[in-house]
Amino acid sequence: MKQRIAQFAIGDVVRHKVFPFRGVIFDVDPEFANTEEWWNSIPAEVRPRKDQPFYHLLAENDETEYVAYVSEQNLEHDESQLPLRNPHVQQIFVMEQAGRYKPRMNFAH
Structure with missing residues (x-):
């Protein structure tokens, strides 16, 4: 497996290049890790x-x-x-600076 360094990090606010949505990253997979059904859709x-x-x-x-x-x-x-309005953002993150969130220390899954 070829090693890659992710361009974005947990807490980064990003937007989709094609579709009109944005969000904050809460997890990263080093490569595709979803279902084939999702992929083929x-x-x-x-x-x-x-x-x-x-x-x-x-x-x-x-x-x-x-x-x-x-x-x-x-x-x-x-x-x-702009701040994100997704209600789960405040449960997982605290605002570190505009465009960047920091995970809450007491959050665990």
């Missing part, structure tokens, strides 16, 4: 490579909040500095 012409980090996000768009699983190639840092 992505249209082939936009399906990302499996050999890259995938990020778990507390995500939100204009309408709702949810958890997203996104490939590194489809993310970029969110420079808006």
